[in-house]
Amino acid sequence: MSRHPLDRPIWSALTGRQASYAIPGGRAARFHPDAAVFAAAGDDSPEALDDLARILREAGVGVVLQTDPTPPLPGLTVEKQGDVVQMVTERLASPTPPRPIEPAVRLTDADAAEMLALATLTEPGPFFPQTHRLGEFWGVKQDGRLIAMAGERMRLDGFTEVSGVCTHPDHRGHGHGAMLTWLVASRILARGEAAFLHCYISNTGAVGLYEALGFRVRAQMTASFLRAG
Numbered sequence: 001m002s003r004h005p006l007d008r009p010i011w012s013a014l015t016g017r018q019a020s021y022a023i024p025g026g027r028a029a030r031f032h033p034d035a036a037v038f039a040a041a042g043d044d045s046p047e048a049l050d051d052l053a054r055i056l057r058e059a060g061v062g063v064v065l066q067t068d069p070t071p072p073l074p075g076l077t078v079e080k081q082g083d084v085v086q087m088v089t090e091r092l093a094s095p096t097p098p099r100p101i102e103p104a105v106r107l108t109d110a111d112a113a114e115m116l117a118l119a120t121l122t123e124p125g126p127f128f129p130q131t132h133r134l135g136e137f138w139g140v141k142q143d144g145r146l147i148a149m150a151g152e153r154m155r156l157d158g159f160t161e162v163s164g165v166c167t168h169p170d171h172r173g174h175g176h177g178a179m180l181t182w183l184v185a186s187r188i189l190a191r192g193e194a195a196f197l198h199c200y201i202s203n204t205g206a207v208g209l210y211e212a213l214g215f216r217v218r219a220q221m222t223a224s225f226l227r228a229g
Contacts, residue, residue, distance in 0.1 A: 005156050006196060006218065007067045007088060007206040010040035013154040018134070020139065026051035030059055034130040036153070037063050044071060045216055057228045062166065085207060085217045088159075089185060093214035097182045099175045100103040104183055107137040107149060112147040115139070115164075122166035125198075135160060140176050148176035150184045160188045161189040162197040182213055198223075 005012035007191035014022040014029040022029045027048035030039035039055060040064040041048035053073040056062040064070045112132055135152025153163035162184050167176045185195040200208050
């Protein structure tokens with residue numbers, strides 16, 4: 001049966017537009033560890049799951065994100081599993097941002113250290129030294145210091161993920177996250193793609209924010225955090 005590419009977004013990205021970031025292993029693949037910790041198999045056949053287990057054991061750690069719960073994998077321990085909603089939009093609720101755009105700036109390699117530090121502090125999701133190279137990232141700076149950012153992570157044919165949305169704790173409550181999410185999503189839509197994102201079901205505040213921007217829940221996903229041993 002044909003599956004939607006967003007059912008296994010990691011596999012769709014690594015076998016498509018982001019193949020240059022893939023470390024392939026038969027019927028499975030993982031991102032280069034400097035960019036992301038995600039891995040996936042093309043299906044749940046025994047052969048594909050064996051390949052997935054092997055490349056995850058080689059990596060030591062990994063995250064699998066898909067609509068189907070990940071079956072047990074030999075030699076790997078599930079450290080944590082979380083229920084995630086996948087949200088998509090082909091049209092934002094408003095053609096203008098939820099608040100006037102501040103001087104949001106395109107972030108570059110020169111901002112990499114600050115981006116990693118902000119993500120490490122706020123934990124918007126796995127973020128590594130080369131994550132910012134997976135797509136466009138935009139940020140807000142105050143007195144020359146990065147205080148908020150959002151960008152693109154997984155890129156599939158016809159879809160790009162909004163990710164890395166975070167704000168420094170000292171600057172929350174001013175709408176930076178909503179504004180930057182709108183900005184990143186609007187640029188994705190302007191390219192003729194749909195924007196999607198992932199959010200823990202338990203984070204009801206974030207889910208409500210994204211719904212207000214025009215995202216809708218497409219599917220429930222399972223995020224499995226795996227470690228060798």
